[in-house]
Amino acid sequence: MKYLFPLLALGLTAAPAHAASVSTTDIIATPDFSYGFEDLPQSSAFGSVVISGNITVMQVLGDPNGIWTSFPFPGQEGSRSWYPIGGDLGYTVIKTTDGADLSAFGFLSGNGEALGTVRTAHYSLRRDGVEVASGSYANSAEMSYIGFSDAIFDEIYLMSTSGPTDSFSFFGDRTRNTLAIDAIEMKLADAPAVPLPAGGLLLLSGLAAAGLLRRRG
Template sequence: MTKLVFIFSCLLAFGANAGLIVNTTDFIDESNLTHFNGFEGFSNTFKSGKNYYEEDGIQVRQIFAQPGNDIALGFSLEGERSWYPNGGDYGYTEITMASGAEFTALEFLFLGPNLNNLAVHYSLWNDGQVVFEGALDIGKKERGVLGFEGGGFDQLFVRSGHRAASIFDRSSNGLNIDSIQVISATPTPVPEPSSIAILALGLVAIRLWKVNSVHQ
């Protein structure tokens, strides 16, 4: 396999994202993963566009797919099926958790198109803001692993393209992915309105008790 070489990897945020690490080897221990998507639950084609394919809580969709070019069985990397834009497209793949939770770690298998001078481009987002992006140089029909650990992101965009391409430039894409492994952070539950009201009443009661105690 052609040696994987980083073209560029730019950290765009600090704090929690400062520790984000890009991996090109399998790094998630199966005993620790919380979700797995092997694309084994759909038929030979899956409609592109607004439709999400969801398996074990992991959502995947193809954005800006070509009309009529649906997601196909493709060249399976593991198991019987994988995620591949049939005939290629000018879009990219989005990966999120159905729960909206952040990823603590994520990795997947990939197969590049039958072309030279390509890269796998990736862009990680959190709450609608880009936090990390870069690209990985790949060879013709190269197979590999790409993953991210360190948390701080809830959305991944990924695609293949020439080395000077970017995620959103609408140039040619033909990336095949499979076996998405995830360690997901538990989403913080939002209190129900009734719980908030009870809490507020409790705080008011405590305040009144303290005031009353001072004046006694």
């Protein structure tokens, strides 16, 4: 069953506000990019950044060597995933390596708590550093699919906490982030047509008319 939650876009910008949808069923039939961490070594002290093609995953404000790649999460794909061991006070950022815009993003989401434990995961979709949508979802210790669509963005901030905070700035009293992720998939946004301003259309019409008169003269 698909659950959709409309989200109000945030950020002070003159552009129209974008909406986003969150789904618990796979929304990307044919991803442009995908990554499952299977090429990573078995480690409980992996570094904080991994780049695979046009997908970059990094841990921000956390332990620089604190990713557990081989923690066995129920529901994960394969034998590797991305988990900040023991939790940290940072957050995970996933983005396109070349800065390309996305129209949809999906992944398997879980937490490193005991089985049956549900935490609150927070997300922020951003484009060129400006937040376009944000919100939260229930995040179980058993990995399950989460997808975002109906927005244009180039990176996503993620964290899973036991408290209500959704701040992606560092605060010492924030509860620890225990987000685990796997099986990332991305869909590129189609480049929108750029309409000419009304003045530009009038100018082109005038030039065309002048050319026509010149031919007749």
